[in-house]
Amino acid sequence: xxxxxxxxxxxxxxxxxxxxxxxxxxWSPFSDDERPATAAYRGPTHK
Amino acid sequence: MAEAVGTVASLPLDxxxxxIGTTFSLDGNTxxxxxxxxxxWQDGSWNEWFLRADDGRPYWLAEAMGMYMLTSxxxxxxxxxAIRNFVDGNPIAVEATVKAGGKWLEATDIKEATCLGSEGDxxxxxxxxRTMINVDFRNAEGDALSVQRDADGTAAWLGRxxxxxxxxxxxxxxxxxxxxxxxxx
Amino acid sequence: xxxxxxxxxxxxxxxxxxRAAGYTVTLACRYCGSVLDVAHxxxxxxxxxxxxxxxxxxxxxxxxxxxxxxxxxxxALRRRSPGAIWQEYLLFNPYAGYRWLVVADGEWQFGxxxxxxxxxxxxxxxxxxxxxxLDDDATVETTTVLGEFYWRVSRGxxxxxxxxxxxxxxxxxxxxxxxVTWTQLVPLDRREVEDAFAVRQRYKPRAGLSANxxxxxxxxxxxxxxxxxxxxxxxxxxxxxAIIQYVMSGPRLCANNRFDVAVGAATTTHKIGTIDVTxxxxxxxxxxxxxxxxxxxxxxxxxxxNRRTQQSIDAYGIVEFYTGTDSDGRWTEGSHHGExxxxxxxxxxxDVYVDTGSHGWPVDPPANAxxxxxxxxxxxxxxxxxxxxxxxxxxxxxxIFAILLLGAPCLILWWRHRG
Numbered sequence: 001x002x003x004x005x006x007x008x009x010x011x012x013x014x015x016x017x018x019x020x021x022x023x024x025x026x027w028s029p030f031s032d033d034e035r036p037a038t039a040a041y042r043g044p045t046h047k
Numbered sequence: 048m049a050e051a052v053g054t055v056a057s058l059p060l061d062x063x064x065x066x067i068g069t070t071f072s073l074d075g076n077t078x079x080x081x082x083x084x085x086x087x088w089q090d091g092s093w094n095e096w097f098l099r100a101d102d103g104r105p106y107w108l109a110e111a112m113g114m115y116m117l118t119s120x121x122x123x124x125x126x127x128x129a130i131r132n133f134v135d136g137n138p139i140a141v142e143a144t145v146k147a148g149g150k151w152l153e154a155t156d157i158k159e160a161t162c163l164g165s166e167g168d169x170x171x172x173x174x175x176x177r178t179m180i181n182v183d184f185r186n187a188e189g190d191a192l193s194v195q196r197d198a199d200g201t202a203a204w205l206g207r208x209x210x211x212x213x214x215x216x217x218x219x220x221x222x223x224x225x226x227x228x229x230x231x232x
Numbered sequence: 233x234x235x236x237x238x239x240x241x242x243x244x245x246x247x248x249x250x251r252a253a254g255y256t257v258t259l260a261c262r263y264c265g266s267v268l269d270v271a272h273x274x275x276x277x278x279x280x281x282x283x284x285x286x287x288x289x290x291x292x293x294x295x296x297x298x299x300x301x302x303x304x305x306x307x308a309l310r311r312r313s314p315g316a317i318w319q320e321y322l323l324f325n326p327y328a329g330y331r332w333l334v335v336a337d338g339e340w341q342f343g344x345x346x347x348x349x350x351x352x353x354x355x356x357x358x359x360x361x362x363x364x365x366l367d368d369d370a371t372v373e374t375t376t377v378l379g380e381f382y383w384r385v386s387r388g389x390x391x392x393x394x395x396x397x398x399x400x401x402x403x404x405x406x407x408x409x410x411x412v413t414w415t416q417l418v419p420l421d422r423r424e425v426e427d428a429f430a431v432r433q434r435y436k437p438r439a440g441l442s443a444n445x446x447x448x449x450x451x452x453x454x455x456x457x458x459x460x461x462x463x464x465x466x467x468x469x470x471x472x473x474a475i476i477q478y479v480m481s482g483p484r485l486c487a488n489n490r491f492d493v494a495v496g497a498a499t500t501t502h503k504i505g506t507i508d509v510t511x512x513x514x515x516x517x518x519x520x521x522x523x524x525x526x527x528x529x530x531x532x533x534x535x536x537x538n539r540r541t542q543q544s545i546d547a548y549g550i551v552e553f554y555t556g557t558d559s560d561g562r563w564t565e566g567s568h569h570g571e572x573x574x575x576x577x578x579x580x581x582x583d584v585y586v587d588t589g590s591h592g593w594p595v596d597p598p599a600n601a602x603x604x605x606x607x608x609x610x611x612x613x614x615x616x617x618x619x620x621x622x623x624x625x626x627x628x629x630x631x632i633f634a635i636l637l638l639g640a641p642c643l644i645l646w647w648r649h650r651g
Contacts, residue, residue, distance in 0.1 A: 023480035030628035031575030061254020113329015
């Protein structure tokens with residue numbers, strides 16, 4: 001077990017915990033709610 | 048055995064851990080370093096320590112590069128044809144093999160050496176400037192054979208290679224800046 | 233009893249201390265790099281150089297403890313064979329003798345000269361009861377010399393070096409015209425050496441010269457074999473995260489409905505249904521699927537209204553589809569399906585509303601006048617089926633975790649192979 005491996009496993013454990021917390025709060029940076037206040041724009045988002 | 052008064056050329060400083068008075072434990076005997084000869088050759092120099100055991104037996108301990116060759120006289124090998132040839136003044140080849148003491152050994156280096164000086168009690172006169180040809184033989188088991196031919200004749204010494212710890216030395220020379228490693232304390 | 237044998241370099245005049253006095257034969261001046269013969273009382277200049285190359289990972293004179301013995305690094309060599317370049321250090325202890333430290337490809341080995349010789353010739357040899365097989369046979373050249381050595385060394389020295397391997401232990405046989413030397417090499421833990429000798433990382437030898445890394449110390453280079461383990465751990469952690477995300481998304485309770493949205497008409501509010509968020513926090517995902525249409529879009533403004541507090545959480549979705557032709561031929565854009573995700577919806581009972589408004593592109597279809605004599609004509613409308621469910625999966629977050637986990641080992645792999 002090299003030092004690098006120990007640090008990496010700590011990193012993996014940390015990310016798992018973060019994922020657990022995010023799942024608990026059902027958090028996502030990609031959600032569609034709370035439209036930005038500025039977007040009064042409605043309509044086509046393509047071409 | 049004639050003992051020469053210790054003649055001393057001013058021996059150069061070295062960091063040998065052995066000094067006159069260092070004792071070794073060999074085959075159940077204790078032997079003490081009583082004299083030293085320093086030989087020099089084209090590419091370096093080495094010490095040969097003369098040891099006398101409690102029971103009076105003589106040994107030589109050649110020291111070079113942190114390795115030690117402990118031998119006692121073995122004239123029988125002088126009868127072996129390859130050695131006979133050498134004794135008669137002919138050269139000997141590297142990797143020539145001989146059988147000594149029931150073991151096969153191979154010549155690993157040949158040096159022409161000059162005496163640089165000596166100290167302590169030695170069994171023969173060693174004047175600085177005296178030259179000899181030294182042939183070392185080794186094998187896979189760590190056995191060692193040393194054959195030396197000089198102006199007075201040829202002598203052969205049979206023994207083994209060892210590191211310092213394997214000789215169980217006591218009363219080693221104190222060296223400034225170095226402490227004895229655990230294996231030797 | 234002092235140990236110093238001080239010599240003056242005949243080339244640059246620098247003052248050097250010979251550490252292994254009595255044993256050292258060659259000394260390369262630490263100032264100018266000139267090679268001196270110190271085997272005898274007088275110091276002879278063998279080769280003069282202008283400047284010593286002292287960019288070695290271990291500074292000469294450094295002492296370090298390995299295997300319970302304190303060693304002093306008194307000599308340093310840079311050597312190379314086709315395909316590899318490495319550094320060797322001569323370690324000295326007056327009671328223990330000489331040893332070697334070899335560093336190649338980031339890995340360290342401890343070398344001991346053999347007192348006994350291996351048996352056998354050819355590709356397989358035996359030493360102390362173990363069999364070693366031929367691993368490499370190459371001409372090794374010494375390119376830089378610094379410090380003290382107990383034999384004659386110079387820059388440009390070439391030896392034929394055969395290496396025999398048994399696992400990660402090696403026996404190395406170096407042969408010159410006059411003599412053959414055998415050395416045993418065993419791997420050392422990198423941290424142990426680098427702590428003991430205050431290794432200067434930036435001077436460590438760089439990776440093999442050629443793309444073919446078959447070099448002198450091949451097998452020990454795999455000392456960084458924690459990389460497969462890192463990949464394994466990253467994938468394992470990613471799997472755990474995927475399971476956590478899936479399991480904790482919670483019970484899936486849905487409400488669905490279908491509405492027809494008139495194109496070009498005013499925005500209308502519809503209630504899709506009621507859903508219950510049972511976990512303290514949950515995602516709510518609303519899928520909208522429409523019938524086939526072209527060149528129209530449908531704005532979808534969703535509201536989750538908490539039945540108890542009447543607080544509303546809003547989100548926006550759209551279903552749109554366009555077609556046309558241009559110089560490359562026919563094109564299409566958009567989809568008849570739209571998915572909208574609410575994150576972090578607190579526990580509670582919610583009425584799900586959608587405000588719909590649909591228009592044509594680039595312009596609304598002509599105002600639909602009921603023909604006086606066609607009672608069946610109706611305004612153009614798009615049918616949309618809504619499915620509003622608690623729970624959902626955040627794929628975006630999952631891929632972020634994937635990058636964070638696999639990124640490090642992938643980077644290491646890339647860096648290694650470009651080096």
